Amino acid sequence: MSSPGPTLQQTEVADITLTVTAVLITSLRLCIRVRQKRLGIDDAWVALGMVFDFLLLISDCLYLQDYERYPQNTRIALYYMIAQFFYGVVWSSKLSMLFTIVRLTIPGKFRRFLMCAVGTFGAIWALLFSQLWWICETQPNWKSQPHPQCDLGRRVAITQMITDVLADFFLIVAPFFLIYKVRLSRSQKVRILSVFSTSAITTIVSLTHAYYIFAGGGLKEVMAAIVEASMSLIVANLSVVVAFIFRLSSDDDSPSNPTPIITFGGQHRTRMAATRVAVETTTIVLEDLSESRLRSMKTSDDDEIILHNNRERKQTKEWC
Template structure:
């Protein structure tokens, strides 16, 4: 049974989803401005900037598709088809490199991050190449229309590849930081905050699965809205770590946690095997301050230490 929604309702839904996309773009502007102001602009922020530019292209092409006609609609469809996955995958790269900010920048971690970044780039390129071939080698869809708009559907193998890529990448982005953060000595409030931020990628995965179902079932009226929501939620998730840690400090939660310094923007504390307390700045990858204390391998509370500097 086909799912049919009137065109005015589709436009209204796209207006709502576009509102979330605008919010994501605004948060990205705040994030980039804040990081430049702190002089801590890094790789993850560069990827957020790429996601921002692709988000602008997606938002613009979305509404030129809705309001346009003829060749303008075809061009808008092409632009949106590539801008949308570019936003999602650029956000995933940004989240991946964000992990380095909350753990020590060891050689093993760096190699693992670079390997996963290469994997993500490969999946991204594979999806874009499939779309370019599918939409370009057979242009008969230029003359088809649903609710007065041309549209081309991805094949089932393409949808399966996209869903597999989405689930694999989002699982990595949830499991990796949770595994790395599990052994960190953090106050409970701070640990819950970081866990919740990285786990939010699950929401994007759910939307991605729903969008894949719409692709297979050819729910043309629902598919664009699902795609818009995935794009906007990806941008929101991308900026959560920076924005939430900023608010975490502004509202004084840092001072409420034991053993957490409030001297900087937001800090986590790790204990080393030689009783070296290292303060790692969440806003500065790879930077740390350490103070040593004589110890026999245990901290003042008698707890086992976590790692060695």
């Protein structure tokens, strides 16, 4: 016996709660990057995803609650807006994560490979955008329903499952190649990889969403789409927000309890004393390597382990 689906009120509450959470986390990430003067392409994509998520919230509320006051054509338009804004949130978030990996990678073959992956992600988004119109416009009977919802069927569900799983798998595996030959402790590597491995969360949610598409849609499908969109945006921000939290935690620690911290695209501003004898805090800074060449030429007293450090020239050459 199948479990009863969520009510309209429950769906709206979940939508508002998750969207507000995702928007707040994204705003925090952007504030961090502005404060560090490190805004990049990955931040632009996540900001676009936030805009899509906010528009998705408005469209959902109009579609779910106030649809009876609108003419039928407006209801159909709202459905199409929801479906396309959903794709906008999910794939803007994935592109943001991919560009975060790109900015941490030195110029070379691997970065060119990542840029090819960017083009592939964009092509997948265009395919899903177009597929929705192909499916829904070839079976127009759904447009006459009081609460119109297109039966996307197997083709859309299978396409979403394959593309989401492959894209998330790539976003999990790519960082392994990024830090494979970096001289970090095992715990430090685990910490970095665990941040990027949160893409697995969106994989689980996307599979659930695809299942409800198979099962015939309804409010369960709408709820699963809302959760997937918001979780995709939240996960895309974790690499920056978690690094910021670790930095604050490290700043609060006493000298007798040093804690290694990891920052993604940030700047380490702490100056060491000139007569310091012992190193008590190690900072692992994953910087935007497109700007690394100028920084690597100047002398610094900071105790930093940087992926592009000239002291690791042999390792860097192996990456290229």
